[in-house]
Amino acid sequence: MNTAAAEARRIVVVSNRLPFTVVEADDGIAFQDSAGGVATGLRALLSSPDSQSVASEYVWVGWPGSTISVQSQEQVKSRALAEFGCYPVFLSGQDFENFYQGFCNKTIWPLFHYFPSFAKYDEEYWAQYRKVNDAFSATLLEAIRPDDTIWVHDYHLMLLPHLLRQALPQVRIGFFLHIPFPQFEIFRLLPAAWRRQILEGLLGADLIGFHTHDYAEYFLRCVQRIIGYEHRLGRLVVKDRRIKVGAFPMGIDFKKFSDAAGRVEVQKESEALTKALGESKIVLSVDRQDYSKGILHRLQGFEAMLHMNPEWRGKVTLIMLVVPSRIGIEDYEGMKKQIEELVGKINGRFGTISWVPIIYQYRSLPFHSLVAMYAMSHVALLTPLRDGMNLVAKEYVAARLDKSGVLVLSEMAGSAKELPEAIIINPNNREEIAAALKIALEMPLEEQVQRIDAMQNRLRRYDVGRWATDFLLELVSANPEEASQGKAFNASARSELMRDFRRSENRLLLFDYDGTLVPFASSPELAVPSPRLLRILGSLGDNPRNETALVTGRDRATLERWFHGLRVSFGAEHGICVKDWGGDWQVLKYFDLDWKERLLPTLETYADRVPGAFVEQKEFSLVWHYRAVDPEQGRAAARELTDHLLAFTANIDVQILRGSKVIEIRNAGVNKGAAARHWLSKRNFDFVLAIGDDTTDEEMFAALPAATYSFHVGASRTRARFYLRDPSEVLQLLEELAGVYADASSKSGRSST
Numbered sequence: 001m002n003t004a005a006a007e008a009r010r011i012v013v014v015s016n017r018l019p020f021t022v023v024e025a026d027d028g029i030a031f032q033d034s035a036g037g038v039a040t041g042l043r044a045l046l047s048s049p050d051s052q053s054v055a056s057e058y059v060w061v062g063w064p065g066s067t068i069s070v071q072s073q074e075q076v077k078s079r080a081l082a083e084f085g086c087y088p089v090f091l092s093g094q095d096f097e098n099f100y101q102g103f104c105n106k107t108i109w110p111l112f113h114y115f116p117s118f119a120k121y122d123e124e125y126w127a128q129y130r131k132v133n134d135a136f137s138a139t140l141l142e143a144i145r146p147d148d149t150i151w152v153h154d155y156h157l158m159l160l161p162h163l164l165r166q167a168l169p170q171v172r173i174g175f176f177l178h179i180p181f182p183q184f185e186i187f188r189l190l191p192a193a194w195r196r197q198i199l200e201g202l203l204g205a206d207l208i209g210f211h212t213h214d215y216a217e218y219f220l221r222c223v224q225r226i227i228g229y230e231h232r233l234g235r236l237v238v239k240d241r242r243i244k245v246g247a248f249p250m251g252i253d254f255k256k257f258s259d260a261a262g263r264v265e266v267q268k269e270s271e272a273l274t275k276a277l278g279e280s281k282i283v284l285s286v287d288r289q290d291y292s293k294g295i296l297h298r299l300q301g302f303e304a305m306l307h308m309n310p311e312w313r314g315k316v317t318l319i320m321l322v323v324p325s326r327i328g329i330e331d332y333e334g335m336k337k338q339i340e341e342l343v344g345k346i347n348g349r350f351g352t353i354s355w356v357p358i359i360y361q362y363r364s365l366p367f368h369s370l371v372a373m374y375a376m377s378h379v380a381l382l383t384p385l386r387d388g389m390n391l392v393a394k395e396y397v398a399a400r401l402d403k404s405g406v407l408v409l410s411e412m413a414g415s416a417k418e419l420p421e422a423i424i425i426n427p428n429n430r431e432e433i434a435a436a437l438k439i440a441l442e443m444p445l446e447e448q449v450q451r452i453d454a455m456q457n458r459l460r461r462y463d464v465g466r467w468a469t470d471f472l473l474e475l476v477s478a479n480p481e482e483a484s485q486g487k488a489f490n491a492s493a494r495s496e497l498m499r500d501f502r503r504s505e506n507r508l509l510l511f512d513y514d515g516t517l518v519p520f521a522s523s524p525e526l527a528v529p530s531p532r533l534l535r536i537l538g539s540l541g542d543n544p545r546n547e548t549a550l551v552t553g554r555d556r557a558t559l560e561r562w563f564h565g566l567r568v569s570f571g572a573e574h575g576i577c578v579k580d581w582g583g584d585w586q587v588l589k590y591f592d593l594d595w596k597e598r599l600l601p602t603l604e605t606y607a608d609r610v611p612g613a614f615v616e617q618k619e620f621s622l623v624w625h626y627r628a629v630d631p632e633q634g635r636a637a638a639r640e641l642t643d644h645l646l647a648f649t650a651n652i653d654v655q656i657l658r659g660s661k662v663i664e665i666r667n668a669g670v671n672k673g674a675a676a677r678h679w680l681s682k683r684n685f686d687f688v689l690a691i692g693d694d695t696t697d698e699e700m701f702a703a704l705p706a707a708t709y710s711f712h713v714g715a716s717r718t719r720a721r722f723y724l725r726d727p728s729e730v731l732q733l734l735e736e737l738a739g740v741y742a743d744a745s746s747k748s749g750r751s752s753t
């Protein structure tokens with residue numbers, strides 16, 4: 001790590017909640033620590049020595065946990081900045097209600113945790129979610145500097161990366177999701193506009209992190225199916241930006257938990273509790289109160305264990321710590337009642353005068369008491385039905401100083417992937433929980449030590465500091481220029497081009513059509529040239545210094561029809577035939593075309609089978625189009641068809657080309673390079689410009705002199721010298737070039753049209 005770079009760098013952490021809650025009272029303002037997995041993890045990060053290896057300064061932007069009166073806002077702002085390096089985002093109680101209690105916790109939370117029946121789809125919630133994301137963006141835009149690196153956290157702020165990207169195209173943005181990302185079938189339950197905006201919101205980031213590879217994969221699949229962007233090994237290119245998606249499993253502050261477990265006061269507390277419970281073995285469970293945590297399932301599993309194993313009655317106690325959470329949401333209130341009833345039922349069924357099977361506490365514990373609980377418990381029983389990670393599992397392991405203890409963990413928790421030495425259970429099956437508990441209670445000490453030791457070694461190495469530095473190093477080392485491999489068409493390249501263009505006498509201008517001069521349309525006949533494009537081409541063509549040619553996959557008839565009357569030349573069907581302006585069509589090379597008839601039925605079969613696909617028959621080629629097909633199905637069918645065609649055409653001299661949502665079959669030896677050479681041989685050009693977006697345009701770039709101003713539209717790999725973002729940027733450039741001529745001709749008294 002380059003320390004000089006680290007010294008100069010500032011990281012802006014953004015999360016829904018700041019690490020403290022501001023409480024306004026008559027005697028002034030007080031700051032209290034906030035609870036929860038994200039706040040705990042981020043607080044640990046900022047105080048870890050690792051954080052200093054990435055950046056010299058960290059600031060935190062978020063909601064201060066309460067509605068702050070207008071008269072106190074200035075004071076909160078200056079104290080938050082001076083004492084904590086934080087920028088508060090002020091939200092009214094009502095704003096927060098529909099945002100947090102509404103969209104975040106009644107729509108996204110249940111859906112992303114696979115509880116679709118709890119999810120509400122309310123337009124007001126959505127509007128408020130957007131409004132709060134806008135408010136975060138506004139506060140950030142005031143606070144950040146252009147060279148800051150921004151790290152946005154969690155499901156509350158999924159629109160924020162895009163909002164920031166729009167205002168600051170060059171700033172580095174990372175996003176980390178702390179909860180699961182669901183599979184497509186669940187995610188698609190969101191209304192179409194919302195789900196698209198959420199994905200686009202996230203894609204504003206340069207790096208998008210999840211706890212597990214599965215979540216990353218589900219996200220990429222949703223992006224592909226809903227927006228149509230395909231990825232390669234977790235990398236996406238969106239316009240000219242390269243985005244990376246990956247798994248960064250969050251760790252805990254291992255040292256903090258193991259050190260605390262060794263402290264005298266913690267050990268004393270632990271011993272006092274053990275004494276109070278007599279000989280009983282302790283099973284511990286710790287969670288926020290949430291239906292995703294499987295608290296009821298756990299109770300049923302414990303009940304089944306007592307039922308099936310009478311020998312354990314009187315000898316085991318379940319301590320269940322539940323932290324109050326999301327008070328005021330009906331699903332949560334109802335659950336609290338159910339938990340209390342079930343605890344009462346089990347205690348009533350099995351309890352005796354001297355033994356209470358379940359000790360239930362509904363409150364938050366101070367850190368040292370929590371560690372004392374971890375340290376005294378023989379078993380930790382964690383049964384979430386879905387959990388992004390579950391840090392409690394890791395904290396329990398870290399607090400086991402003598403390495404005794406057994407972790408029973410749900411396979412639905414992200415942490416199960418990193419803790420295979422736990423007894424992994426499916427929480428939906430109470431018998432499985434019961435059986436796992438019995439194994440845990442009876443596990444020989446030697447085996448316990450082996451398992452805990454293996455898990456501790458892993459958690460010690462990959463702790464929260466490592467998690468954050470891995471993410472941040474990946475984020476800061478992602479070179480924003482990388483996507484364009486230094487091929488950005490910057491101001492100096494632009495002025496050089498304009499200068500050379502002005503000075504030149506003989507210019508060759510070669511343009512591909514689809515994806516270059518016009519955006520792709522769902523079907524080829526819809527991609528007609530706009531009046532603006534016709535005006536630009538007309539103007540460029542009219543200049544006698546310019547030889548302007550369209551070199552495209554389109555057929556002759558379409559070119560004649562659409563560009564009739566313009567002084568432009570044509571290269572049709574990828575340059576197999578060319579027509580100079582004012583001349584006749586010439587076929588550059590004659591081929592045997594018998595194969596067309598033989599292959600057509602295969603293409604048609606695939607078109608019939610795949611809704612949205614169709615076959616285009618051109619004079620010299622056949623094209624199978626799948627732009628309008630469901631992206632995943634289209635990709636699979638295209639792969640299958642390519643394999644099929646490759647096998648079928650092994651003995652004939654044709655090429656099978658995968659273009660942008662098309663498969664094109666044409667004779668080998670046809671390429672745009674031949675057309676480019678045709679025009680190059682006509683005159684001695686002192687300025688050559690070529691623009692294209694597809695693989696077929698690479699042949700054209702290859703055939704042109706090194707000094708050519710060659711442009712690739714979009715940021716995929718190319719031999720062109722520069723990138724342009726999209727057809728609208730192409731038109732802007734061409735309009736400028738046409739304008740040069742218009743200026744020159746007006747000076748010399750000529751008309752440009």
Ligand code: ADQ
Nearest residue numbers: 036037038040178287321323364365387388389390391392
């Ligand atoms: P949470 O749903 O909050 O976090 P979790 O990862 O278990 O879940 O973190 C809970 C935190 O609260 C732990 O650090 C724990 O020590 C603390 N805690 C729990 N019970 C407590 C008690 N009774 N008293 C005091 N403290 C208590 C979200 C996601 C998780 C993800 C984290 C981090 O839902 O899946 O692991 O973010 O990304």
